[in-house]
Amino acid sequence: MSSSPPNPREALRRLTRSNLLQHVVPDSRFGYDMSAFIPDFRGSSSAVRRLVELPCYKSASTLLVEPDNCLQELRFQALKDGKKMVVSTYGLRRGFVLLDPRRIGEEKFELASLLDGMEKPGLGRNVSWTQLQEEGIRLDLCVAGAVAVTLAGLRIDKGYGWLDLQWGMFMDRGMLGSATPVAVVVHSSQIVRDKPSMSELHIKPWDTPCNFIVSPDEVIETRKYAMPIDRILWDKVKPEQLATLPPLQELKGIQMMETIMRSSGLPPQPEVPQQKPSDKVPNADELMGIQMVEKIMKGYKP
Template sequence: MSTIGSPTSKYAHRLRVWTDLRRLNAALPDSRFGFDFSAFIPDFRGSSSAIEHLVDLPCYKSSRTIFIAPDNSLQGLRFRALKDGKRVLTTTYAIRRGFILLDPGRIEQDSLQLASLLDGMERPSIGTSVSISQMHEQIGRIGLCVTGAGAIGSNGIRIGKDHGFFDLAWGMLFDRELVNTETPVAAIVHQCQVVQVEQHDAEQFVAAPWDVPCNLIIIPDKVYRVAGLPKPQSGILWNKLEPKQLESILVLQELKGIQMMEKIMKAGTGNPEPAKPKETEPSADELLGIQMMERIMKGLKP
């Protein structure tokens, strides 16, 4: 564990941790991105020991379905969870093709390791693509969420690649009531990725409204239990999204359409009179919601 010396930016902490991962020969390269840690969360030497600590925890043992982020450092955990008979929900890289459900009851035993790989989980007879509208029926409650991190403060605040994909996935799952503020969140990291947050520097690891803090920080030789930081009380904060996120992540568009449909249905409940047409043009958000509603009604996947 490293210690923050003087006030600096999250970006500086991230760079320092990335440097330590290379200096200690701890990080393993990605087949496509090499050691470009801005593009992926690396696996590290000793991650299998950290996984053993996690699977010994009651929250793992009691979970039937676990959300495990598509990080390189968690490939071993995805494989272990499938071997243990647990269903694994994950996302495709950058959530570009949405969520994938891996059900070991529907996957051949000799294909479980292939299923744990990003390049394998979408192959025929392996993973199942799950839309937002299908989540309650096909998944139900998630008992545990696990993520990697570029760096993580000792208070449980993660610093990733600065894309926020785990927070987006959490927000969508929260909106559909698959997770809540009591759902445990664990991070599996190398010890050099844990930054000791001192009192006078705590402002560098303050949670944004959409940040999901971790209850558990698991390194190869120890489990840190973190308490005190609340999880977000809402789902996706639409006004905080970057435009490119809504454009490139189709399940976000689907969720917005579903929310719009639910809003319209709720507004019409108990009102037998037809709604009067609006005098103003619909907003861009409303137009997107209407378009997504039309796609859902036609039975098209986003």
């Protein structure tokens, strides 16, 4: 019995991985299994040199940089350029790391740019949504790798949608906006130039398009389609993700607490006149939100 043909995105992944194989730099843990990571490639330093010349990079103070192998030199350069970075941990399992060059000695910039180094003491800091908001973090540019990218700006990743998930969360917290530029760093063989139709690739409302495709050979400003929705879609979040990923748990708890406060007529700021306690009993969703926030707060480290 023959197996069904892969969907168009999976077909592009397979083709691109095959084309990229002769240029890829193997991962120390995953080798050449490009289904497990976004690879580095020979010539990525040239792509980074092109990216840092873009006006959107030069004007940015804080970047969202994905934990992709091809972006290590960018993370190093951004620290040297005095830019803060928010970097997600692998699979968001430990949330986000904030890299602030003002808190890291220049001699440790290279170590802090490495995925295996940034969480060492004195380098990056694992931060919660509350801590990011308290520090006034606003993301001026997002940079990611990809498995493949189309000229219309559709970034095709490993199939897990991590950037799309992060985009929805950061939009929810007001830390980026629909006009925040997105740049994708890839090898030339990863650029899909035959213009597959958007319907053929099954574009979803949460697909995060890129403004710039940066390769060792060129910078392409895309004919970008509409930006994704401005919030996280909880009905698309898998139960196991909510059960295991701290950023999702914290955000769910924050949203539920905000809903409770709005329904009680309370502003979000704590500095308000004392009001008569409400007799309203929280419903099941509200109780879950309270429990999530309490759990998260107990896990905070000063």
